[in-house]
Amino acid sequence: MTVLKWCIIGTDPRMEKLSILLEQLNVHVLFLKTKAWSYQVERDLLSFQPDILVLPIQPLEIVTDSVGLEFFKTVKKCFIGKLSPEWTRFFEASELDVEPYLEDEQFIWLNAKLTAEGFIAAYYLEEHEMVAGKQFMISGFGRVAKLLATQLKRMDAHPLIVVRSSVQLAEAQAMGYETRKLEYGITCDQSIFINTIPAKWLTQGYHSLLTTCQRFYDIASSPGCLALEGDYSHKYKLYTSLPGQFLKEDAAKLLFKCVTESAKNVEGGTVCYKANELDLG
Incomplete structure (x- = not known):
């Protein structure tokens, strides 16, 4: 052989x-x-x-x-x-x-865990401040969002889940998270926004998120969720392949x-x- x-x-x-x-x-x-x-x-x-x-x-x-x-x-x-x-x-x-x-369930879940921890590493590198006490709005409630919300909560941060799906909204509420409906005109109230939805949904109707957040982190798949024309580099940060970058x-x-x-x-x-x-x- x-x-x-x-x-x-x-x-x-x-x-x-x-x-x-x-x-x-x-x-x-x-x-x-x-x-x-x-x-x-x-x-x-x-x-x-x-x-x-x-x-x-x-x-x-x-x-x-x-x-x-x-x-x-x-x-x-x-x-x-x-x-x-x-x-x-x-x-x-x-x-x-x-x-x-990417269809292997063990790989998907463990990679999602690495992605969640990778975001924490990226946040420290970018913001130079602690996670505890900060409010994070997280769009989506899939594997990465669930694990990230859990990690942030353990670190005394305040995750808030924003989704369009009524099923995910109910699931997040049942797990004890504060929730809001992801809809046109939603504001971020100076929170740090984290996108985990792998689709280009950030259109003009959601522009208010960019204008009212402290920073917008997109950790979903390339090319990210931003579907707006213009330069938003002062607010919007696309981080893909976080496990490969930081872990x-x-x-x-x-x-x-x-x-x-x-x-x-x-x-x-x-x-x-x-x-x-x-x-x-």
Whole structure:
């Protein structure tokens, strides 16, 4: 049985750390630090001939004419993050063994926890002040919002949940949070606003949030929620991939565990590792 070859692509710091963790297991690893699918990437893949390919969370920009299956001819398993329409069409037309790690429930929840803690780190770096005693308005009440609200409450801050969904509104109320309906004209009352809704909802109808908040942090997926024309850089701050930026070691270990567990039974080789021999902290 041969040692499988891994190719890791991306600029998020967790991807480089992932390649280092894999190298510690004595597997063959190629790390390509790039945001784009380019002719150089294609040449590297043809030369290296990976068995397992790990694509970044944010979709690679395609700067070639198209993506051809010939560059995946040796790939036995491909781990993917988010997909652009072009990448979606490519994988739907292929017969590749594709696994979206963003659909792994354990990965999603633990990554959400890292995102919540990553925001705390970003806040300290940006504001240079304590969290305790501050009021934070959080839009949305999904995984990240739930974990972030819990963390802020434990730190003696005052989270206030703003959502459009009546179901999420009731859920937040039942969990003991102060709530408000996210609707046109809503004001922020000089709170610090945190968006966790992965959609471009911040239109003119919600402009009052920007004018009345102390600072607007957008920690949802790229490209963020801002759908207004103009320069709002004095108030609006887009933070994506917080785990990779501020907690890259833990973020890489989480991704490592996810992909290596799934790759254990890849046909034709071995990942050559014992999970309990690598200190995952």
